[in-house]
Amino acid sequence: MSTSGLVTGSERWVPTSGGHELHVRQVPPQGGAAPGVLFLPGLFSDGGFFLSSAGRGPATVFVERGFTAYVASLRGHGRSRWPRRRAYDWNFDTYVRHDLPDLIRGVAAAHQGPLFVLAHSMIGYALLAALGVDPSLQRHLAGVVTISSAVNDYSEGGAGKRVQLRGAALLARLAGRFPAKALRQGRWDEPAGLMRQFADWAPRGEFRSADGTTDYWQALSRVTVPALVAIGAADTFHASPARGRKLADRLGGPVDFRVYGRQTGLSWDPGHYDVIRGARAEAEVLPGVAGWMKRAGAVPATEE
Numbered sequence: 001m002s003t004s005g006l007v008t009g010s011e012r013w014v015p016t017s018g019g020h021e022l023h024v025r026q027v028p029p030q031g032g033a034a035p036g037v038l039f040l041p042g043l044f045s046d047g048g049f050f051l052s053s054a055g056r057g058p059a060t061v062f063v064e065r066g067f068t069a070y071v072a073s074l075r076g077h078g079r080s081r082w083p084r085r086r087a088y089d090w091n092f093d094t095y096v097r098h099d100l101p102d103l104i105r106g107v108a109a110a111h112q113g114p115l116f117v118l119a120h121s122m123i124g125y126a127l128l129a130a131l132g133v134d135p136s137l138q139r140h141l142a143g144v145v146t147i148s149s150a151v152n153d154y155s156e157g158g159a160g161k162r163v164q165l166r167g168a169a170l171l172a173r174l175a176g177r178f179p180a181k182a183l184r185q186g187r188w189d190e191p192a193g194l195m196r197q198f199a200d201w202a203p204r205g206e207f208r209s210a211d212g213t214t215d216y217w218q219a220l221s222r223v224t225v226p227a228l229v230a231i232g233a234a235d236t237f238h239a240s241p242a243r244g245r246k247l248a249d250r251l252g253g254p255v256d257f258r259v260y261g262r263q264t265g266l267s268w269d270p271g272h273y274d275v276i277r278g279a280r281a282e283a284e285v286l287p288g289v290a291g292w293m294k295r296a297g298a299v300p301a302t303e304e
Contacts (some may be wrong), residue, residue, distance in 0.1 A: 009069075014106035017027075017098040018090070019083030020075040024107065025051065027059065027069045035297055036068040036111045037209060038103065042121025042148070043185020046078025047071040049120065049277070058276055061286040062118075067293075069106045074099050074123070077188040088091070088177040091193030093209045095215075099135055100130040108140035114297035117144045118289070120276055121239065124149025125207070125216075125247060128227075132219030142297035143226040147291055148235055148272045150243035152198060153205040157237050160204070169199035217250055224253035226296040228289065232275035233261025239272060256292065260285055 009027030016022055025047055039059055041049040051059040051071045059069040073080045074095060074104075076088065100123075108115055118297035119127045123145030129139050131144070172178035180186040197210055207216040229251075229258055231244035241259045248257040261269040266284050275281055 010112070013081055014102055016074075016075065017094070018075070020099075020232075022075060022099060022103055022106075023047065023073045023079040023081070024103070025069075025233070027051065027055075027063055027070040027071070033078075034068045034112075035114045035116065036064055036070060036107070037062050037293070038070045038107050038115065038117045040070060040072055040100070040117060040119040040123045040127060041074075041077075042101070042123045043190060044180040044188050045120070046073040046080075046187060048078065048187070052070070057265065058282065059284055061282050062290050062293075065287070065290045065294075067290065068111065068278075070111070072103050073109075075225065076191075088112075088189065088191035089193075090191050091210055092197045093211075093214075095123065096130045096133060096209075097128045100127055101134055104137050104140055114142035115140060115243070116142055116293045116297065117146070119146050120121065121148045121272065124278075125151050128220055128223055128247070128251065131225065132222045133214065133223045135224070138223070138225040141225050143263040143293060144223075145228040145230065145293070146247075147230045147276050147289075148175075148232060148239045150231065150239035150247055151201065151205075151207045151230070152238075153243070155205070156240050156242070165199045165202050169195045172196070178267065187246075204265045220247070220250035221252040223251045226254045227251055228255075228256045228292050228296075229259060229277040230258045230289070232270035232272060232273070233259050233263065234269040234271045235275065237272075282294040 010026055013021035014024055019087050019179050038048040043048060051057040059071055059177055062070050111198055117127060159270060172195040177189045178195050201207055208214060229244055229248040231239055231241045248255045260275055262264055277283060
């Protein structure tokens with residue numbers, strides 16, 4: 001399939017809490033029994049991370065292999081619609097309890113055939129937390145994939161990690177949100193509440209709701225859907241192999257943990273982003289991820 005045809009896909013908006021509507025771009029094939037993939041971008045990103053307006057990006061690898069792609073943006077990101085009052089008044093727990101469940105249910109209601117989720121970076125561990133907090137979501141899914149996802153702590157990264165997390169939380173509190181776009185760290189700003197949670201978790205390796213009532217580490221044991229947890233071998237700061245393994249080991253179902261790099265047959269050791277974006281990832285990493293999905297969902301192989 002030529003990627004030039006991807007821009008003909010349709011759009012929809014999924015309602016969620018607070019009057020927000022989450023943008024989802026669906027690219028062909030539409031309907032039928034084709035397996036589907038819901039793509040979830042990470043911090044500071046929108047759906048363009050997976051599929052640009054010109055029809056390029058990681059999602060094309062899956063569409064070319066017979067998947068329907070559903071490329072989503074979270075609240076406050078991309079083409080997602082704000083309520084009349086624009087306020088950065090959400091946090092990590094909002095993604096866990098509202099955006100992600102509503103996206104999964106909304107896409108599952110529209111899709112026929114097996115449905116997978118592929119999430120990058122922060123939203124990967126938010127996805128797993130959402131599935132643990134509400135295990136009923138798992139009945140909609142044939143499997144989940146997280147890439148470059150690991151909860152931050154101070155076990156690695158030295159003083160730089162402490163400065164980054166504490167400084168980001170302080171700046172976000174003073175500015176009312178973290179100004180990622182102004183600082184050229186991403187396309188979209190994030191709320192102060194989210195950045196504060198990152199800084200609160202790190203000193204003791206915690207992973208919990210802002211009010212302290214939900215321990216997400218414990219919730220992960222209730223995730224029983226097949227999972228692929230993947231980390232780039234050179235991703236030593238944002239999502240290291242050691243912390244990726246910690247996330248994978250907490251899950252309660254079948255888990256395939258992979259560290260992509262030269263030792264696993266790649267031509268390079270990828271980092272946080274190039275493990276999923278770029279020509280090498282599209283040639284050496286993502287076809288294997290698509291193959292994992294087809295095996296996990298018992299999807300018949302197609303000629304590539």
